[in-house]
Amino acid sequence: MIAMDVKEIESGYGEVQILWGVSLQLQEGHLTTLVGSNGSGKTTLLRTVMGLIPAWKGTVNFDGQDVTRLSPHTRAQMGLVMIPEGRQLFTDLTVMENLEMGATPGRARAGFQRNVEWIFDLFPRLEERVRQVAGTLSGGEQQMLAIARGLMSNPQILMLDEPSLGLSPLLVLNLFEVIRRLKEQGHTMLLVEQNVQMALAVSDYAYVLSNGRIEIEGEAKRVREMESVRKAYLGL
Amino acid sequence: MNIDALVPSSIDGLMLGFVYGLAAMGLTLIFGVMRVINLAHGPVIALGMFAVYLIGTQFGVNPYLGLIAVLVLGLVLGIVMYFVAVHRVINAPELTTLLATFSVNLMIIGLGTVVFTTTPRAIDMDLGAFRTGAITILGTKVVAVLIAIAVTVGLYLFLYRTRVGKSIRAVANNRAAAELMGINTTGVLALSFGIGIMLAMTSGGLIATLFSFTILAGGVYELKSFVIVVLGGLGNPTGALVGGIVLGLLEGLTTIFMPVGWVPIIEYGVFVLILLIRPTGLFGAR
Numbered sequence: 001m002i003a004m005d006v007k008e009i010e011s012g013y014g015e016v017q018i019l020w021g022v023s024l025q026l027q028e029g030h031l032t033t034l035v036g037s038n039g040s041g042k043t044t045l046l047r048t049v050m051g052l053i054p055a056w057k058g059t060v061n062f063d064g065q066d067v068t069r070l071s072p073h074t075r076a077q078m079g080l081v082m083i084p085e086g087r088q089l090f091t092d093l094t095v096m097e098n099l100e101m102g103a104t105p106g107r108a109r110a111g112f113q114r115n116v117e118w119i120f121d122l123f124p125r126l127e128e129r130v131r132q133v134a135g136t137l138s139g140g141e142q143q144m145l146a147i148a149r150g151l152m153s154n155p156q157i158l159m160l161d162e163p164s165l166g167l168s169p170l171l172v173l174n175l176f177e178v179i180r181r182l183k184e185q186g187h188t189m190l191l192v193e194q195n196v197q198m199a200l201a202v203s204d205y206a207y208v209l210s211n212g213r214i215e216i217e218g219e220a221k222r223v224r225e226m227e228s229v230r231k232a233y234l235g236l
Numbered sequence: 237m238n239i240d241a242l243v244p245s246s247i248d249g250l251m252l253g254f255v256y257g258l259a260a261m262g263l264t265l266i267f268g269v270m271r272v273i274n275l276a277h278g279p280v281i282a283l284g285m286f287a288v289y290l291i292g293t294q295f296g297v298n299p300y301l302g303l304i305a306v307l308v309l310g311l312v313l314g315i316v317m318y319f320v321a322v323h324r325v326i327n328a329p330e331l332t333t334l335l336a337t338f339s340v341n342l343m344i345i346g347l348g349t350v351v352f353t354t355t356p357r358a359i360d361m362d363l364g365a366f367r368t369g370a371i372t373i374l375g376t377k378v379v380a381v382l383i384a385i386a387v388t389v390g391l392y393l394f395l396y397r398t399r400v401g402k403s404i405r406a407v408a409n410n411r412a413a414a415e416l417m418g419i420n421t422t423g424v425l426a427l428s429f430g431i432g433i434m435l436a437m438t439s440g441g442l443i444a445t446l447f448s449f450t451i452l453a454g455g456v457y458e459l460k461s462f463v464i465v466v467l468g469g470l471g472n473p474t475g476a477l478v479g480g481i482v483l484g485l486l487e488g489l490t491t492i493f494m495p496v497g498w499v500p501i502i503e504y505g506v507f508v509l510i511l512l513i514r515p516t517g518l519f520g521a522r
């Protein structure tokens with residue numbers, strides 16, 4: 001089943017067009033990865049899908065609805081959740097308050113306590129620091145909190161924009177372990193990652209974005225074998 | 237110079253300081269959440285004065301009960317003001333939002349002058365007084381202080397203990413992230429503006445139980461609010477209360493040593509000094 005259908009998206013900033021008719025589909029329960037070099041438009045695509053910047057053309061279908069004209073918070077309420085690049089935590093609020101804010105959508109309220117326990121199981125470090133102000137966490141802890149906050153909303157679709165950015169190699173491994181667990185639990189995810197090798201290894205499906213266009217798509221293990229992908233993104 | 241007046245005058249100033257702090261809290265909350273400096277702050281304070289006065293004279297309602305109506309009225313007025321004057325320019329440069337709120341200021345003053353004229357009004361309130369030696373404390377002032385404290389505590393509990401209050405702090409902290417978390421940021425901005433206006437009107441209502449006033453009377457308190465906000469740190473509601481108390485005390489002391497006319501001069505001296513030495517405010521963290 002298709003969880004989200006993005007069709008022929010064009011968008012950009014001001015007069016500058018970045019995306020030139022991007023289409024992608026997320027299969028329910030699948031981990032889909034979006035690969036592309038710096039500046040290829042990955043973040044722009046996620047921002048457009050989320051509604052943070054308007055789509056000039058094209059549509060985003062989600063939850064059986066055309067959500068292209070809905071506000072970002074409405075999409076989030078519906079279960080389309082993005083963990084943005086660069087954490088974007090509520091740095092003046094405590095860890096617990098950040099989690100509470102993550103659970104804003106009505107659909108996340110009932111299971112709040114259960115979700116908190118689940119989060120602390122995934123990130124034991126956060127449990128030790130519930131009362132701490134988020135801005136004083138270490139970089140790695142902040143990244144965990146950013147992911148945890150997104151998970152608190154019971155997302156139907158989770159989009160992660162470079163979640164491993166700035167993490168130590170060990171934490172990157174932990175992060176991929178968490179992503180694997182989320183996948184096992186049946187979450188539908190769209191992952192943007194610098195660690196293309198690792199991202200492709202855990203993903204079901206992959207899209208390669210180049211200069212604002214989808215250049216390649218296919219099953220992740222196929223894409224991983226492609227000569228052009230190996231050269232351009234895997235450094236092989 | 238009258239040294240006997242030192243204690244009574246300090247107490248008097250201190251008590252007024254709570255009410256000034258309440259007014260400043262309205263200004264600083266709005267700034268803290270949306271980076272908008274509300275130049276209609278003074279006229280809104282004056283509206284609070286008139287609201288309590290009119291509710292009292294028209295319906296024979298006790299001014300303190302009238303204040304409850306003013307709370308609701310302020311909230312509604314603030315939300316309407318947000319959508320009429322602020323929302324469309326919320327992301328515009330600061331000068332635009334200054335002009336937007338300044339036009340609201342002109343409208344309130346203009347209409348208010350036509351409707352109410354500039355004849356001074358006063359609320360007839362007498363709760364007696366406590367006297368010991370040279371010290372006289374008016375009952376109305378005690379009640380004003382207690383209400384100011386109650387409103388401050390209420391605001392604090394709201395911001396730190398309730399989900400909606402926390403989302404106000406979240407929006408103040410990172411509006412884009414709040415939107416991503418499913419928080420209706422436009423609604424939160426409107427509500428915050430409403431609460432800011434509510435606080436300003438409430439302080440106006442309290443001031444009206446202490447002094448006579450006209451539609452122009454808010455101006456003085458608007459300027460005091462700016463000084464207090466700078467003292468307490470922009471965007472910091474608890475700092476505003478402390479700043480208010482400091483300013484009130486300073487005012488009480490000033491009047492002992494020099495004519496009342498000097499009060500504003502001393503206040504703006506402090507204002508400029510703090511801007512020069514500690515622009516984040518005496519209690520500002522950032």
Ligand SMILES: Nc1ncnc2c1ncn2[C@@H]1O[C@H](COP(=O)(O)OP(=O)(O)OP(=O)(O)O)[C@@H](O)[C@H]1O
Pocket residue numbers: 013016018036037038039040041042043044045
């Ligand atoms: N706010 C903005 N205003 C103008 N141009 C922007 C803005 N944000 C991004 N761009 C431009 O859009 C293009 C695509 O940027 P985008 O952030 O989507 O790339 P990306 O694929 O996410 O890159 P990275 O891997 O570095 O995160 C870049 O050329 C960038 O300079």
Ligand SMILES: [Mg+2]
Pocket residue numbers: 042043044085161162
């Ligand atoms: Mg990016």
